[in-house]
Amino acid sequence: MFENEYDVIVVGGGHAGAEAAAAAANMGSKTLLVTMNLQTIGQMSCNPAMGGIAKGQIVREIDALGGYSGIVTDRSTIQFKMLNKSKGPAMWSPRAQNDRMRFAEEWRLMLENTPNCDFYQEMVNGLLVENGKVTGVKTSLGLEIKAKAVVLTNGTFLNGLIHIGEKQLGGGRAGEKASTGITEQLLYYGFDSGRMKTGTPPRVDGRSLDYSVMIPQPGDTVPEKFSYLDTPVLKSQRDCHMTHTSALVHDLLREGFDRSPMFNGRIKSIGPRYCPSIEDKINRFADKDSHQLFVEPEGWNTVEVYVNGFSTSLPEDVQFKALRSVKGFEKVKFFRPGYAIEYDYFPPTQLKHTLETKLVENLYFAGQINGTTGYEEAASQGLMAGINAHLKIKGKDPFILQRDEAYIGVLVDDLITKGTEEPYRMFTSRAEYRTLLRQDNADLRLTPKGYELGLAKxxxxxxxxxxxxxxxxxxxxxxxxxxxxxxxxxxxxxxxxxxxxxxxxxxxxxxxxxxxxxxxxxxxxxxxxxxxxxxxxxxxxxxxxxxxxxxxIAKERNNADKLHRLEDVKIPKNFDYSKLKSLSYEAREKLKAIQPVTIAQAGRISGVNPSDISVLLVYLGR
Known part of the structure; x- marks a missing residue:
């Protein structure tokens, strides 16, 4: 079946895998995308939306470099909003609601129309490695497929375990089995691995909801788009809606806490700090009687609805009873309950800035395998891994974006130098040069680079x-x-x-x-x-x-120079970070626990952002 050697094999067909395959193929590498289900290429496993704070900038950057995510998004958008317009342009962030089925279909069709890209549906459960260099993959049927480089984009599938209350199901996503074998082999080769958690809310029947008591959330009057090319502009849009939980809803949810895997010890891994489950929000913010819920349609014509803000792993009966006490959800019907999923990841400090592993040559990791969360973060890593896999096997110089060139550069640098112990999500505050890295100028920053690579036409x-x-x-x-x-x-x-x-x-x-x-x-x-x-x-x-x-902009460049000169400033022993209210809560927590000796050391701590370092520098300067 596979007589010839491929240049690049991409394992996994999610956002990272799809961008990796497209990049390598468009640059001229003979590429094979291997995934367990060809019907779920580019699937939106969680919310039906692309972009958001800092994430929208990443999608624009992917597009400017010649990736597909912006084009796919524009072709399947049902609502568009530019977030943070009341703030300065460094904070403006595009976000689109998407038709989930059309999004995946567009990805599949675009990849099928990409020369040099082949497909195969099966589980990859091993790597072929010779003398410290990857030479291909091995499938569950025992097939050995040769390649010069391999990109792993396994998402949440590596030894995935789904939790719904006290029930545990092996799987990488609802209705799909987990992937086995790869983690164990990588551990044999000396890699460190860990476990992370993410979750998703119930999907419900929109016909059973009372939208008249909810707050409409329309799109922009003059909607924009993501791609810098001639993709379609929205002529009409679908509204989202907003409602709220209540003290009664919280009490009903608490009744199931003794059966929650979050609290009974079944889940030991760490979930996304900035996208917590509803039970985590109730537990962490016990003083709040209400939390926002965003009711998001899954497409133009489907009645399926995504309940953003109600991510949970509580028993299904508890989920149902509590959600029926939310305003507008009194007669709600479930399509499926929410669940949490645990999966293997590999701390990204084991990678080079090209996303190639340090231990096995020509092996690349991209997406949630590196400890990130989010479609956009995954897609950008896939793009960079696909680019660098092609360049490496062709004997060309690597492609690395610096922190002042792109949010993608910030993302990769953070992962490689700081690592992460919790699912990493991009924010504007992570970028010290965010006035330079705006969503409006991604094409000016990156299109010439994409053109030199042969990606941007x-x-x-x-x-x-x-x-x-x-x-x-x-x-x-x-x-x-x-x-x-x-x-x-x-x-x-x-x-x-x-x-x-x-x-x-x-x-x-x-x-x-x-x-x-x-x-x-x-x-x-x-x-x-x-x-x-x-x-x-x-x-x-x-x-x-x-x-x-x-x-x-000029001032920011000057401040960046100062940061470089002052990064070795000593921090006094037993420094009291609690008195610096301008520090983020996460930064105060991490700095207090680790007690760094210098500003440079503080800057390498995961969760301490450049803006936090600026606060420290100002205080120490005083």
Whole structure:
């Protein structure tokens, strides 16, 4: 069946595996994607959404480099929101609700239309290794498939164990069996492994819900999209809804705590800190009588609904009884109960920055096997592993993104240098250069790199160059063009801003926080420039950010230099971190436990972010 050797074999067809296979194949490697079920390629195992805080930036970066996630998302989106628009552009984060079935279908079809990509459905339960180098994989049927490089993207399937109350089921996902054999072999070769936990909420029948008593959560009036290419823009959207738990709901859930694997010792592994189960929230935040629940449709036409915020591993009868006491859920019908899942992972400090393992040459890990959580984090690792697997076997230099180049660079560097003892999730606060790493400029930062790799096609590069050229020209126009008081003062009066008494450069007036691009477009000279140069929304947004935040960007670069110079500052012995309220709760907890001797050591602790280091530096400077 497999007479010829593959260049790259990707094991697993989730978000990491799909991006890894696409990257390696598009760069010219003969690639085989092996997965236990070809019907679940690119499946959204948990919530039907892509993007979010910092995650949206990652999807834009994947797209800019020539990955598929942004395109697949746009083709299956049912609602789009730009989060954090009330804050500065470094915090703006795109998020899309998706049609779960269409999302997986788009992934499958895109991969099938990718030259050099073959498929095979079976469990991989072993690796072929010779003289410290991987040479292929072994399947459960005993087939040996040769390859020059292997990328493992096993998700939650390695010795996966599903928990629902006191019941335990072997499986990597509801209705699918676990993967065995690989962990044991890797341990034999000297790898360290651990166990992590994640969970998912019940799926319910939307026909049984009363939306009239819930709060509608519509998408943006003018929805955007993820890909920088000509993917479809939404013409219509589906609403999500919001409701809340109550003290009664919490009491009903507590009745099942004695049968909860979270509290009776059955689950010993650590779950996602920032996506806790409902029972964990009730236990940790006992002073709160209510928690938000987001009611998310699973697609355009299906009645299946995802209950975001109600992740649980409590017995199914407890889940049902409690959920029926939530406003709008009084007559709810279950499609399936929520559950927790434990699985094997391998601490990522065992990897190089290329995501190649240190112990076995040409073997790469990507996704939840590295201790991360989230579709976006997994997809970005898959992309990087696929790229570097191809480059390695072709004898080319590795591709490594630095922390000031991409959130993907921050993610990989955090994993490799700090490791993680709990499921790692990306946040804007993890990036010390987040003003530079915005969602709007991912194409400007990364498309040239993607083009050099052979992933981003020439049309993508030309679009990026045109956007850059037009925005630079527009910024130059604002710097060089003056405006007289008679023209600008009526606009300044609209926003209660101080009037000008003499002519001034438009750049200076535009830099005022109250003045927006819409205000500037009221000037004839500005609107004429826009029309004459056919400037679109992306160029207008890019120009506005460059004008209004140029000082902040320069300041951030300067602060980054200071951080590098001061990272060896000593921290006093028995330093009291509790008095620094600006530190995140997680940072105070970790710093107090570990008591680092220097700022450099503090910065390497998982959960201590660059913003926390800045707080420490300011305090020690005082």
């Amino acid at each position: 020439e049309n993508r590069l030309r679009r990026m160059e045109e956007k850059l050229s037009k925005s630079d020209a527009f910024v130059k126009f604002f710097r060089e063009t003056s405006v007289i008081p008679k023209d600008i003062n009526p606009i300044l009066e609209q926003v209660d801003a101080a009037l000008v008494k003499q002519s001034d450069k438009m750049f200076k007036v535009f830099s005022r926080p109250q003045v927006t691009m819409d205000h500037m477009l009221q000037l004839d000279s500005v609107s004429d420039f826009v029309s004459a140069n056919e400037l679109d929304r992306e160029v207008l947004e890019q120009t506005e950010i460059q004008v209004k935040y140029s000082g902040y």
